[in-house]
Each structure stands twice: as C-alpha cells, then as structure tokens.
Amino acid sequence: MENPQPTIVPVGIDQDPHIRLTRDLTRRYYKGYFIPGATYHYLLAGIDGSDKMAKRNPNSYFTFNEPLESIEKKIMGALTGGRKNKKEQQKLGGEPQKCMIYKMLMYTFEEDDEKLANDFESCIKGELMCGDHKRECIEKVLKFVENHRKKKEKLLDKAKKLLNID
Numbered sequence: 001m002e003n004p005q006p007t008i009v010p011v012g013i014d015q016d017p018h019i020r021l022t023r024d025l026t027r028r029y030y031k032g033y034f035i036p037g038a039t040y041h042y043l044l045a046g047i048d049g050s051d052k053m054a055k056r057n058p059n060s061y062f063t064f065n066e067p068l069e070s071i072e073k074k075i076m077g078a079l080t081g082g083r084k085n086k087k088e089q090q091k092l093g094g095e096p097q098k099c100m101i102y103k104m105l106m107y108t109f110e111e112d113d114e115k116l117a118n119d120f121e122s123c124i125k126g127e128l129m130c131g132d133h134k135r136e137c138i139e140k141v142l143k144f145v146e147n148h149r150k151k152k153e154k155l156l157d158k159a160k161k162l163l164n165i166d
C-alpha cells in the first residue's frame with residue numbers, strides 16, 4: 001500500500017493527549033493524509049490482584065487458547081473483595097469495587113447491566129458469596145471462550161487467504 005491509509009489506534013484514556021497532538025500535527029503538516037482516529041479502552045489489572053497482566057506472571061491473565069481447566073483454575077484463584085469467611089461476609093458485605101471477578105464480568109463477560117447492578121448490591125449487603133459468584137463467572141467465561149474458538153475455527157481459512165498464508 002503506497003498511498004496514505006486511514007488509521008485507528010486502540011489506546012487507554014491516558015494516551016489521549018498523544019492522539020490529539022498527532023491529529024493536530026497531521027492537520028497542520030501532512031496535507032492529503034487521513035486524520036488518525038482512536039478507540040479508547042479500559043485496561044483490566046492482573047486478575048490475581050497484581051498491577052497489570054504480565055507474561056512473567058501467568059496467574060495474572062488467561063488467554064483464549066489455553067486449556068479450559070487452566071482458565072478455570074486461574075479464575076478460582078482470582079482476587080475478590082470478599083471477607084475472610086462466610087460469617088464475616090454476611091455481616092460486613094463484600095467489596096465489589098476491589099474485586100477482579102466483578103470487574104471481569106463488568107468489562108466483558110456479563111452484558112446485562114441490571115444483573116451487574118443487582119450483584120453489586122447483593123455483594124455489599126452480604127447476600128452474594130464469592131464461591132458462588134466465581135462459579136458463575138467461570139461458566140460465563142468458558143462459554144464465551146468455547147464460542148470464540150468455534151467462530152475462529154470457521155473463519156481460519158478465510159483469514160489465511162486474506163493474509164496469503166498457506
């Protein structure tokens with residue numbers, strides 16, 4: 001491709017000033033080029049409670065290609081906002097704002113906003129228990145991953161053709 005092409009860059013919100021600067025520079029100095037676009041994304045911290053997902057810390061993330069049992073194990077070990085035992089959780093309620101199970105569901109795997117709001121309430125009231133919520137999360141994630149794999153399988157030949165891979 002020799003001619004200028006439109007560009008969309010996925011970034012975190014903190015990168016917005018760079019995008020704006022690039023757009024201004026393009027407007028000013030690069031006539032005939034497309035103004036670069038961006039999509040803004042939330043970044044999920046490591047599911048084990050670490051600051052970010054990192055390859056050197058395999059429990060901080062899972063991929064859609066790894067064995068389902070491994071994904072399940074990592075979600076079971078994820079950081080929650082739960083208390084140290086059931087009695088305390090019922091008494092004090094959980095802290096969903098700190099919980100990676102809640103965040104995973106909110107960011108990707110639960111599309112029903114009303115259910116998310118109800119679960120938040122149930123958690124802080126001490127009605128929802130982490131074990132049950134983790135199992136629910138695992139069920140949703142595994143279903144999502146299995147569907148994703150099926151779709152990928154169907155489109156693999158087409159993708160190879162587009163990329164000229166034999």
Ligand code: SF4
Pocket residue numbers: 080081082094095096099100101102123124128129130131133134
């Ligand atoms: S009940 Fe759910 S949302 Fe609340 S802390 Fe436990 S896993 Fe997180």
